[in-house]
Amino acid sequence: MGSGAGSFLKVLLKNFDVLAGPVISLLYPLYASVRAIESESRADDRQWLTYWVLYSMITLLELTFAKVIEWIPIWSYAKLIFTCWLVIPYFSGAAYVYEHFLRPFFINPQQTTNFWYIPRKKDVFGKPYDILTAAERYIEENGTEAFEKLIHRADRSRSSG
Numbered sequence: 001m002g003s004g005a006g007s008f009l010k011v012l013l014k015n016f017d018v019l020a021g022p023v024i025s026l027l028y029p030l031y032a033s034v035r036a037i038e039s040e041s042r043a044d045d046r047q048w049l050t051y052w053v054l055y056s057m058i059t060l061l062e063l064t065f066a067k068v069i070e071w072i073p074i075w076s077y078a079k080l081i082f083t084c085w086l087v088i089p090y091f092s093g094a095a096y097v098y099e100h101f102l103r104p105f106f107i108n109p110q111q112t113t114n115f116w117y118i119p120r121k122k123d124v125f126g127k128p129y130d131i132l133t134a135a136e137r138y139i140e141e142n143g144t145e146a147f148e149k150l151i152h153r154a155d156r157s158r159s160s161g
Contacts, residue, residue, distance in 0.1 A: 017076040025055060025083045032087075051086055051094040053102070058083075 012019070029051055036044035058079070062069060069075050085093035139147045 017080050021076065021080055021083070024080065024087055029055070029087055047089070047092070047095060050098045054086055054094055054097055055083075 029048060032044070033048040033052070036048045039045075062079075072078075082093075085091050086097070087094075135147065138150070
């Protein structure tokens with residue numbers, strides 16, 4: 001190879017993420033989405049609709065945290081690898097992420113796992129102040145009947161709302 005071809009190859013490899021990113025994250029999914037729309041199967045429709053939801057979320061994440069992301073040198077390569085995992089039908093990455101993370105959050109938001117650690121607050125006497133302590137304190141002050149009425153009232157307002 002001549003020096004011109006070697007230089008071209010170096011530039012190509014250095015900018016692989018810039019060149020391959022749009023092909024993997026946009027062109028192929030666009031082509032596959034159109035084919036899915038034209039097919040009779042609903043499985044491929046779901047795969048590509050799920051992919052586009054995840055792609056939109058990644059794009060929103062990038063736009064929101066652009067100033068932070070630009071300091072992560074491997075971000076473009078990590079995004080390219082993650083996008084490949086989402087796109088390639090063999091891995092079914094989009095379906096996996098949707099079924100294990102997004103679907104539980106949107107279907108039943110009250111029962112999702114809390115990923116954040118929230119330490120218990122302590123009251124003046126050093127006792128932990130959480131929901132159980134508050135319930136015990138309410139029962140001590142107002143009695144069990146008042147507590148049961150409060151719970152029934154909350155259940156009625158939740159079921160009517």
